[in-house]
Amino acid sequence: MLKAIAAIALALATAAAQAETYAIQAGRLIVDAAAPARAASTLIITDGRITRIDDGATAPAGATVVDMRDKTVMPGLIDVHVHLTSDANLPWYETLRPKYSESYAAVTGVKNALITARAGFTTVRDVGSSGTSAIAVRDAIRDGSVPGPRIKVSGQPLSMIGGHADPAVGLSPDLRDALSTTPGMFTVCTGTEECSKAVRRLA
Structure with missing residues (x-):
């Protein structure tokens, strides 16, 4: 079943970028986790969207x-x-x-995106990355350059001093200040004005 999930995930992840029609023929199809699985069925996917489900094994022209x-x-x-x-x-x-570097992080993201899609995930929410690395991975997948799931991305995280994304919690103030000025790594801010400036800089 894991192989089936992986194949479907990759098909769905690439369908939107390639604007093709796919016919995924299933021996059984789970549509609702609370309902029994359907018998032999075919998912028709056009431009990355499921347009219909047919009984049995079918395939539109082209x-x-x-084959699952x-x-x-x-x-x-x-x-x-x-x-x-x-x-x-x-x-x-x-x-x-x-x-x-931020570039190295993007390459790591491409690798992990493929692993994630092969595990059956077609959509993920990335909630923090180095600089714009996750944004680059999202765009590359969306453009069809690399395979992977759809990504909802937040980009570089913001944190109040001592917050979850403050890497210097428990360290001396000197080390905290040095980490806060490391390009593309962390953004620690406090107060409305300071955090507003950080948002404008990262937007």
Whole structure:
């Protein structure tokens, strides 16, 4: 079933960018988690949208057929909290090294986007990244340059002093100030005026 999810996720992720019609033929189709699965069915996807569901195995003229007749197909999953451009196995302070630039983060995001799509996720919400790295990954996927899920992206995070995205919590003021001025990494602000300036700078 995992292979079926991965194939459908990649098909849906690329369909919108390529503006093609897909016919995904399923042995069983889960439409509603609270209802029994449908028997053999075909999903017709045009321009990245499911336009109809047919009984049995069908295919409109010119459609790309994805044969999943021996698999169970289900809707793509949604993850509402990801950091695609980060390496989960890397402590945050390691990202301060010159190697881990904003460009490197974008490449990491491309790799993680493909892994995420293959795991069955067709939409994710990226809630914090280095500079504009996640925005670049989102745009590359949307343009069809690389495969991956749809991404709702927030960009570089803002934090109040001592907040969740303040990397210097527990460190000396000197270290905190140095981290706060590291380009593209963190934006710590306090008060309406300071945070408004940060938003305008990042917008």
